[in-house]
Amino acid sequence: MSTQKSCTKASAAPGPVAKGSIRIYSMRFCPFAQRTRLVLNAKGIKHDIVNINLTDKPDWFLKKNPLGLVPTLETSAGDVIYESLITSEYLDEVYPEKKLLPSCPLAKAQQKMLVEHFSKVIPYFYKIPTAKHNKEDVSGLEAELAEKFAKLNEELVKKKTKFFGGDSITMIDYMIWPFFERLCVFDMKHCLDKTPELKKWTECMSQDPAVKASGHSVDTYRGFYKSYFDGKANYDYGL
């Protein structure tokens, strides 16, 4: 069973997950769920998607993940895994084709540390659009974000590679991408003006088939985020 329209409290619980497939409980505009969808797509893993209305969550969803968050995975054996980083690593371990995490323990640890650093950047993707929505001055926040981007840019300069884990896309790129995809949506692209290597990275990422398959048009994102910042998120926007 795949749902495009999000399931609400009133929606019947989906049936069991088919053998040979895995299910992701998702929300079409969630950057964290997008991380896991990127991994599913990049690795060509057979899956179905059940979208959840996050302001009217079904009880059957809360039983699966008491945190009530997407992404959540469910296997055909009925096992449940949640949290974007945990689900992504789980998929990479269970489906060995096209490994996304390096096998070298040090390189793997370095990717995870970079994700930790990036977790301090994520709040800017909420703070800046919220302040803009409230017609507040965002120049200070944008300058802080540009600083953080400068640190990421240094990583690419140091490594001399196109992507953060080398010359092809690996897990780290997918874990940070969903936020960069939203720069244009939130009119924040100029924050990349002083970080050319990072800007080039965003251009390379946007060509990736898994990236193309996981996102929406800028207009669709804008429509959703307008509803979100107006306090009445329309999870089915554009359907």
Ligand SMILES: N[C@@H](CCC(=O)N[C@@H](CS)C(=O)NCC(=O)O)C(=O)O
């Ligand atoms: N730490 C979580 C964060 C996931 C998250 O915040 N998801 C949001 C949607 S973008 C959610 O499910 N929100 C529902 C809620 O907060 O009740 C992860 O990495 O998976």
